[in-house]
Amino acid sequence: MPKTKKELTNALLKWVYGIDFLDEYRYQQAAQIGNTCFLIYFFGSMLAMLLSVGLMRSKVNWAMDFLLLFHVGLLLVSIFYMTHQSRKLGLLVVEVLPEDYEAEKNRRLKRHRKNMLFYFVSYTLYSSFMDHGFQLPDLLADLIRPAKLINSLILTAILYAVIKHQTLKNIRILKEETN
C-alpha cells in the first residue's frame, strides 16, 4: 500500500498509464502527457458546453446527446493522444535479459488476466446501467441475461487479444551489453 502522497501519485500514474517501471524521465513525460490531455479535455468541455447551450436555446432536442457525444469524443482523443505519446516515448517498454523474458511475460499476462476480469465485470455493469439506469429490479435481471454476458465476454476477449499483443511488444530483450 502506498504510504506517502508521492507514492500514491506514482501508483496512480503507473496504473493509469500502464507504466511498469516509473523513473524520473517517465514520470516527467507522463506528467506532460497528462497536462496536455487536461488542456484538451478542459477547453473541449468548455466548447461542448457552449455549443450545447446554444443548441438548447435554439430548442433543438438533441442538445444533450450532442454534449454527451462531444465528451465521449474528447475522451477518445485524450486516450488516443496518451497511447500514442506513451508508445512514441517508449514509456511502456520494459527491457529484460533473455533468461528473464519468460518470467516477465508470464507476470504481465497474469496481471492482464486480472485486469480483464475487472473489465468484464465493470463493462457488464456499465452496459446494464446504461440500459436501465437506477431501476434496480430490471438492472439485476439484465445483469444475468446470457446475451449480455456473451456480449461482454466477446468484447473482453477482443480487448484482451489487443492488449496482450501490445504487452508482448513492449517487453524487449536486451541482446548484448550496450556500450
Next chain:
Amino acid sequence: MNRVKDYRIQAGLSQLALAQAIGVARQTINLIENDKYNPSLDLCIKLAETLHTDLNSLFWEKETILPPEANKLSLREQCLPLLSSLYLELYKVAKEQPQYHKASQAVDRFLEEAKNSKLEGVAFATRFEAFIKGFSLELLANNLTMPEEAKASWETLYDRFQSKEIVSTLRASRLNFY
C-alpha cells in the same frame, strides 16, 4: 555534450548496470548520454557518485566553466608584470647611468606596494594615477627622458593608465566625491 558515456565506459559499466545502480530505466541513461534528456540534480548527483567523479567533470562544458569576467585579472594584477619589467630595465640602465637610480627605486617602491597591498578598484586606480604622475614629474624635474630599453614597458604601463577602465573608474570616484 556531457561525458557520462566516457565515465561509464571508464568505470567498466554497461548502460543497464548503471541504470540499475541508480534506479532508473536503461533508456533514461541512453537519453542522458545522447543529450536528449536533462536529468534532475538528484539524478546527476547519483550518477556522479556511481561513476566516482564530480558534477563538473560529468556535465560542465569546458568552454563555459567560468564566465569571461572571472578570468579577467584585476587592474593591480595586470600592472604587476609591467612594473616588474620596467623596474628591471631601469635597474639595468641605472647601473651604467646613475641618474636613473632614483627612478628605478621609485618603481621598485611602487611595485612592492602593489604586490603587498590589497588595494583594488578605485583605491588602486587612484594610487596608480599618483605614481604615474609623480614618476613623470620626477623625470621631467631631473631633465631625464625614458631610456630606450625601458620605453616599451613604460608605454604599455602608460597605456594601461589611460585605459577606459581606469579613466571611467577615476571619473566615477571623483563625481561621487564632488
